[in-house]
Amino acid sequence: MMxxxxxxxxxxxxxxxPYWGERWTRRQVLDALVMPNTGAVVIDEKGREILPEHQIRSAGFILTRSAADEEELLLIAVHPDFRGKGLGRRLIALLTANARERGIAKIFLEMRANNPAEKLYRKMGFEPIGRRKNYYRTENGEQLDAITFALSNQ
Ligand SMILES: CC(C)(COP(=O)(O)OP(=O)(O)OC[C@H]1O[C@@H](n2cnc3c(N)ncnc32)[C@H](O)[C@@H]1OP(=O)(O)O)[C@@H](O)C(=O)NCCC(=O)NCCS
Known part of the structure; x- marks a missing residue:
């Protein structure tokens, strides 16, 4: 049973x-999801939400955390078999709609500099608001800045 x-x-x-060191382990996901302010949405290849008991193949997910009137996008991923079809946009749209329903006006995320996902974030209205120098370290020790993006969810 999935x-x-x-x-x-x-x-x-x-x-x-694995090079970028961004992948979370099963343990990290489990530890995050037991927190009451952390949530996940999983979708299938058509962008429909999958409930835990659905025995169909997942195509993408988003992990988020809320604090007071802010929401943080912790992690987003689409399986390589299903990229370039708008599923990344769909996941962010589900997040913003859900946050808006709860009256959440700001959504933040942090991204390593030069992640191609930046294009997706900008398309969805996120704008860079800050940079942390040498925040990430890759498999071979290369240091990369983190860029913080924010979306005004009006
Ligand atoms: C980032 C990611 C979730 C995008 O998923 P996706 O389903 O392919 O995204 P979409 O099809 O909704 O693309 C939305 C737009 O962003 C652009 N885009 C998305 N990923 C891109 C990439 N890797 N390179 C260039 N452009 C990209 C697309 O061109 C698209 O523009 P369009 O609407 O003009 O076609 C996916 O590439 C992924 O899982 N990457 C690995 C994990 C990752 O780095 N996550 C982000 C950090 S946590």
Whole structure:
């Protein structure tokens, strides 16, 4: 029986290049999801939300955390088999709609400098608001800045 963690990990394992060190382990996902302010949405290849008990293949997921009137996008991924079809945009649209319903006016995310996902974030209205020098470290010790993006969710 697949559960939500299995759905997330099947995308996770295929989506992240180990070089950047961005992939979360199963334990990290489990630890995050037991927190009451952390949530996940998993979608199928048509962009429909998959509930934990659905026995169908997952195509993408988004992990988020809320604090007071702010929401943070912790991690987003689409399986390489299903990229370039708008599923990344769909996941962010689900997040912004859900946050708006709860009256959340700002969404933040942090991204390593030069991640191609920047194009997706900018398309969805995120704008860079800050940079942390040498925040990430790659597999071979290369240091990369983190860029903070914010979206005004009006
Ligand atoms: C980033 C990611 C989620 C995008 O998923 P996707 O389903 O392919 O995104 P979409 O199809 O919705 O693309 C939205 C737009 O962003 C652009 N885009 C998305 N990913 C891109 C990439 N890797 N390179 C260049 N452009 C990209 C697309 O061209 C698209 O523009 P369009 O609407 O003009 O076609 C996916 O590439 C991924 O899982 N990457 C690995 C994990 C990752 O780095 N996550 C982000 C950091 S946590």
């Amino acid at each position: 559960d939500q963690i299995d759905h997330i990990m099947s995308v996770m394992d295929a989506a992240f290049d």
